[in-house]
Amino acid sequence: MTDFTPYSALVGGIIIGLSVVFYFFTTGRLAGISGIFENAITNSVNRFSNLFFLLGLVVGPLLYYNVIAPKVSIAFNITDSYTLIILGGLLVGFGTRLGGGCTSGHGICGIGRLSTSSIIATVIFVTTGMLTVTILQQFGIYL
Amino acid sequence: MSDKLISLLSGIIFGIGLVISGMTNPEKVLSFLSISHSWSAEYKWDYSLIFVMGGAIITAAPFFYFLKNKEVSSLGLKISLPAKQDIDKKLVIGASLFGVGWGLVGFCPGPAISAIAVFDPIVLVFLVSMAVGVLVKQNIIK
Incomplete structure (x- = not known):
């Protein structure tokens, strides 16, 4: 269980929003990560730009933990079940591309553009995510 | 600045936002998805994720609104917005399956990367599985 942290959540969210705006304003593309990931591995158009974006996603946290806030300890707790990890990864990869977006593409860019389909997609994936967690918890599975 | 450098910088800013918000920690995401905590007397529900999405949407929305009729970006690139997406079986099934995967681990694509x-190393196992999921989708569904 983690604690409710509205301030850091809001600050982080605003920074994510600024990245989305900066990327769109300069490149004219939407920062939907599942789309960038798909294009980076399957599409030669803008491949290096997409790979650089993904690289940035890793460099950002490294900079944060080592340079910006070296005293902050890394909070990271993940399941040790390979069954959950592999099944989860497959479903996230398949589902985001079938549904045309993930938390960033539908949840942030799509809702930010007031797209009806993105609002519906976001309500659906939050709902099935909550159902999944609730069902797992009935079986005593948490993380 | 070149397209590649801009992409790197955007990714770095996005990644810093993700760590500050706490979303790179799967436990934090699962704590949000634990909706039963919202009516539980035993647990306090951590709904920080709503503030993350809310903060990002409120920041981005006005810019999308004012830039919506632009055809060329500041780098002179063609603005490519997705065509209006139908609310069809693909959207519903895709979003549903994504949500299930999200709930199993607490990872969506950005935080996982x-x-x-x-x-x-378990993060890499997740990412390889995610890539396989993407490739399976590409190969079986047009």
Whole structure:
């Protein structure tokens, strides 16, 4: 269980929003990560730009933990079940591309553009995510 | 600045936002998805994720609104917005399956990639599985 942290959540969210705006304003593309990931591995158009974006996603946290806030300890707790990890990864990869977006593409860019389909997609994936967690918890599975 | 440098910088800013918000920690995401905590007397529900999405949407929305009729970006690139997406079986099934995967682990694509920075090999197992899921989708559904 983690604690409710509205301030850091809001600050982080605003920074994510600024990245989305900066990327769109300069490149004219939407920062939907599942789309960038798909294009980076399957599409030669803008491949290096997409790979650089993904690289940035890793460099950002490294900079944060080592340079910006070296005293902050890394909070990271993940399941040790390979069954959950592999099944989860497959479903996230398949589902985001079938549904045309993930938390960033539908949840942030799509809702930010007031797209009806993105609002519906976001309500659906939050709902099935909550159902999944609730069902797992009935079986005593948490993380 | 070149397209590649801009992309790198955007990714870095996005990644920093993700760590500050706490979303790179799967436990934090699962704490939000634990909706039963919202009516539980035993647990306090951590709904920080709503503030993350809310903060990002409120920041981005006005810019999308004012830039919506632009055809060329500041780098002179063609603005490519997705065509209006139908609310069809693909959207509903895709979003549903994504949500199930999200709930199993607490990872969506952005945080999963950023979590490479914590050097836990299990993150790579997730990312390889995610790539396989993407490739399976591409090969079986047009």
